[in-house]
Structure formats: C-alpha cells, structure tokens
Amino acid sequence: MGFEQILFWLLALGVIVTSALVVLPPGGKNPLYGALLLIVSFFFMSGLYVLLFAHTMAVLQILVYAGAIMVLFTFVIMLLNLSKKELGDETRTIAKGVGVVAVVALAVKTALVIETQTLNIPAKPLPAGFGGVDAIADTLFHNYLVPFELTGVLLLVAVIGAVVLAKRTL
C-alpha cells in the first residue's frame, strides 16, 4: 500500500470515528463535546479534500466550517449553558430504532452498489492548475455568476433573518 492510501485510511477512519462520536453519547449527551469533535472531524475532512487535489476547498473548509460555523455553534452552546433538564430526555421509541436501522441498511446497500458501479468510470486526466484558486474563480465567474450573486443575497437574508429571530422584541 502506498503512502497516499495509508494516509487516506487514517483520515477516513478519523473522520468517521469523530463524526460518529458527535451523534453517539460523548457528543450526543453534551453538545459542547459534540461541537469540539465536529471541529476535529472537519480537519480530517479537509485532509481528504487535499488527497482529492481540492486544495482551495480544503482551506475553505477549515476557514469557513471550523473557523466560522463551529465558532458560532460553540458560542451558542456556551451562551445557553444547558443543564440536563433543559437538554431534555432522549426518548427511545420503536419508530426511531426502525429509522436508524433503515438508514444503516440503506448505507450498506449503497456502499455495495457504488463499489461495483463506479469501477467502470474512466478517470480523466486533471487539467493544469486543478483545484487551485485560479481554476475555481474561472469556473465560478464564467459558468456560475448568477448563482454566485444569489449566494450573496442568501447570506444577506440569513444575516437579517438571524438578527430578527434572535432579537428579544421586534
């Protein structure tokens, strides 16, 4: 096994274990542990992005996800400072169990299907500068200019909406 493959398995194991711990007890019981584990998982994930030659996206992942979104999460969790009672009970119903089992079964089936179905896709060679800022900016401003501008509007609406929702009185 080559160096890249060993690196891939280490990063994949890290991202899966930390993400599972966000949902399972350490993170599921206390959201603050969950948020910190999720930050660790985002770092592993950006390592996987680097293995996919998506260098710019790896940097953006850490800047925006770990740097901005998760800081917002930890800020709100620490602001609320929830007690056991305020977190509420985790009820165990049959419907929930069925849902989780169905999700796991679907994931196993999908994993088996993609293993056989994607082997025939011929990989195209990567163009020069693949994954760099130049290539992303080129595609973004030539092919996706209107969606890009709409994203700006979306973020503005989200900021105004968050202020309105979080205000004590309107």
Added chain:
Amino acid sequence: MNPVSDVAARAAEAAAPVAHSIPLYWFLVVAVVLFAIGSAGVLARRNALTVLMSVEIMLNAVNLAFLAFAREWGNMHGHVVTFFVIAVAAAEAAIGLALVLGLFRHKKSVNLDELTALRN
C-alpha cells in the same frame, strides 16, 4: 511535427483514462458512511443542537462526493458546487442557531419533542 497529428495526439492523450492511486469508490464509501451517521443523528437525537450538527455532517458527506467526482471527471464544477454548499451551510447554521435561541427563550428547553405548538 505536423500540427494536425499534434492535435490528434493531444486529443488521444486527453481521452486516455488515468489511474489515480486512490479509487473513486473509496471516497464514495466514506461519504455514504458519513451521510448515514448524519441522518441517523437527525432521526434519533432530540437535542436541537446535535440535530443541527448532524445536518452539517451530512452536508460534508455530500461535499466529499462532489469533490471525488470532480477529480474523476477532471473538471472544476464539483468544486464550485462545494463552494455553494459551504455558503448555504453557513446561512443555515446562522438561521438554525437563531431559531434554537428563540426556542430556548420560549420553552426553556432545546428538546425537539416539546415543539408541539402547531399540533391539534
């Protein structure tokens, strides 16, 4: 060299598949596992903050699949979609956390099972 044959040679080179050291489906399997973890969290957890974080895990899994296919097809469109997903995730986190704050102020709890105001 004859320019026509040069173009033909370059086209043949561009069409020839390349072998990546890490196959596409390894990344897709990781993405599927992460998506399953995220959706199991959304279904099973009743704490609004953990549910929001599970949604972030699902968005990350989809990003990974987009980037894996972008490498496989050798074009940048997957990266741009990932960029949009990250922007939408930021907006979603801001709105979602504002809703959690409002919910806590009203109910003194962030348990989603207690959100029954519209029932009956």
